[in-house]
Amino acid sequence: MTESKLIQLLKTFSTEEWRRFNEFVASPYFNKKEELVIFSQYLRGLAPKFSPKKLSKVEIFKVIFPKKEYDEKRLSYLMNYLLELAEKFIGWKLIENQPTVLELNTLSAFADRKLHKHYQQKFRKTSLKIKAEKISDQHFYLNQFILADIASKEFDNRMVRTFNGHLQNVTNHLDHFYFLNKLKHCCAIIDRQQVLADKYELNFVDELKNYLLQQNDNPPEIDIYLHVLLMLTEEKSDEYFDRLKVLFKTHFDLLTKPVKKEIYFALINFCLRKIRKGERNYVSEALDIYQDGIRSEVIFENGFLSPWTFTNVVKLALRLKRYDWIKDFIWENESKISEQFRENALYYNLSELYYYTKDYEQALDHLNRVKFSDLNYHLGSRVILIKIYYETDEQYALTSLIASFTIFLKRNKNISSNLQKTFLNFCEILNLILRNKEEKNESIKTKIKETTLLTDREWLQNILEK
Numbered sequence: 001m002t003e004s005k006l007i008q009l010l011k012t013f014s015t016e017e018w019r020r021f022n023e024f025v026a027s028p029y030f031n032k033k034e035e036l037v038i039f040s041q042y043l044r045g046l047a048p049k050f051s052p053k054k055l056s057k058v059e060i061f062k063v064i065f066p067k068k069e070y071d072e073k074r075l076s077y078l079m080n081y082l083l084e085l086a087e088k089f090i091g092w093k094l095i096e097n098q099p100t101v102l103e104l105n106t107l108s109a110f111a112d113r114k115l116h117k118h119y120q121q122k123f124r125k126t127s128l129k130i131k132a133e134k135i136s137d138q139h140f141y142l143n144q145f146i147l148a149d150i151a152s153k154e155f156d157n158r159m160v161r162t163f164n165g166h167l168q169n170v171t172n173h174l175d176h177f178y179f180l181n182k183l184k185h186c187c188a189i190i191d192r193q194q195v196l197a198d199k200y201e202l203n204f205v206d207e208l209k210n211y212l213l214q215q216n217d218n219p220p221e222i223d224i225y226l227h228v229l230l231m232l233t234e235e236k237s238d239e240y241f242d243r244l245k246v247l248f249k250t251h252f253d254l255l256t257k258p259v260k261k262e263i264y265f266a267l268i269n270f271c272l273r274k275i276r277k278g279e280r281n282y283v284s285e286a287l288d289i290y291q292d293g294i295r296s297e298v299i300f301e302n303g304f305l306s307p308w309t310f311t312n313v314v315k316l317a318l319r320l321k322r323y324d325w326i327k328d329f330i331w332e333n334e335s336k337i338s339e340q341f342r343e344n345a346l347y348y349n350l351s352e353l354y355y356y357t358k359d360y361e362q363a364l365d366h367l368n369r370v371k372f373s374d375l376n377y378h379l380g381s382r383v384i385l386i387k388i389y390y391e392t393d394e395q396y397a398l399t400s401l402i403a404s405f406t407i408f409l410k411r412n413k414n415i416s417s418n419l420q421k422t423f424l425n426f427c428e429i430l431n432l433i434l435r436n437k438e439e440k441n442e443s444i445k446t447k448i449k450e451t452t453l454l455t456d457r458e459w460l461q462n463i464l465e466k
Helices: 005-010 015-026 034-046 057-064 072-096 099-112 116-132 138-157 166-193 205-213 220-233 237-250 257-276 281-296 307-319 323-336 339-356 360-367 375-391 395-411 417-434 438-450 457-465
Strands: none
Touching: 005 072, 015 034, 015 072, 034 057, 034 072, 057 072, 072 099, 099 116, 099 138, 116 138, 138 166, 166 205, 166 220, 166 257, 205 220, 220 237, 220 257, 237 257, 257 281, 281 307, 307 323, 307 339, 323 339, 339 360, 339 375, 360 375, 375 395, 375 417, 395 417, 417 438, 417 457, 438 457
């Protein structure tokens, strides 16, 4: 029973949601089966762990029907009914969190019932409420479109033979809703295509770009996503990157938090792609954007700083040799990481810092404290260890580790093919450098430059030059 759809859904309920759900089930409007009220109250007492012992079907049946013999078929029906109520509850909860949707539905009902006085009063209130919203996102444009569409329908219902100005509003707001969503999804597709070999069809993209570039009054969010698209697709990508940063800063307070997060990472990913192509000026650009996102906490996940964002910031600052700054950053921000990831992120990044400052003893000490519960730490730690062995001329330990790491990469089925290739290429090129004769330097240099999937490219280039 613990694997049933009902229990899997109920496991996601918070304490407050359980209270509301029990009220929902007890409401005769939604449910007239008294046994479902008992059933939901009993399950609430087992949440959130839902011990398998207490989830015995026989035991549950006794609680609901104390004087009847166990009937599995009847219990299955009740589970299905309760699942339907739980599904309906989370749907209603979303509507409650979007009061404008409920008001628009009421307004539409007034128009259908030809209740003109009710409609006029509700229309004025709803219009003012939507226009007063400072944040313009896809919901804002959708609400504007629905409001204009209802107004046009109500106008036609009154059979007035005059100009229907609402029709123009319908098309304008529909355009805005379409443009914004089209831009967002095009940006997401193009961004994925630059990392993965995904195949998508993108229709009307050039026409959309050309049309919007000719407009002088694009809404801020549409203008921002237009520049994300231009940054990803045009030759003058640097100019559009700079323009996007200005637009983002100018309209920052008008954007929702999810949109702000998307734009931060669009800018960061653009910088990272430039860095991979060898454009070092984008290292400081990416670091500044990361810092800004961390200060505002916009790029946090569920209220916490991601350990990977934390690590990326350290890696960028290491490339700029800002060692004192990194030490301060680590100790000032490690408490912002979720407790379950905090220690690993702390020790791993301190080990990298000490490696770069050539304090190899401290680097090894912190590296030994990293728990390999996450594959990324396992892979990253092996690379740091290889680099330490190289720098300290521990040749036997170095060659042994490269060999064992290569075997680990080839045998581990949990590593994606791209990630596996990234680290295998590192081991292969390092082996070439270790066995290198001077006349082969140029061919190895070319291999380092042209190998697409490769970790620590700059380090390999540096040791080859030395």
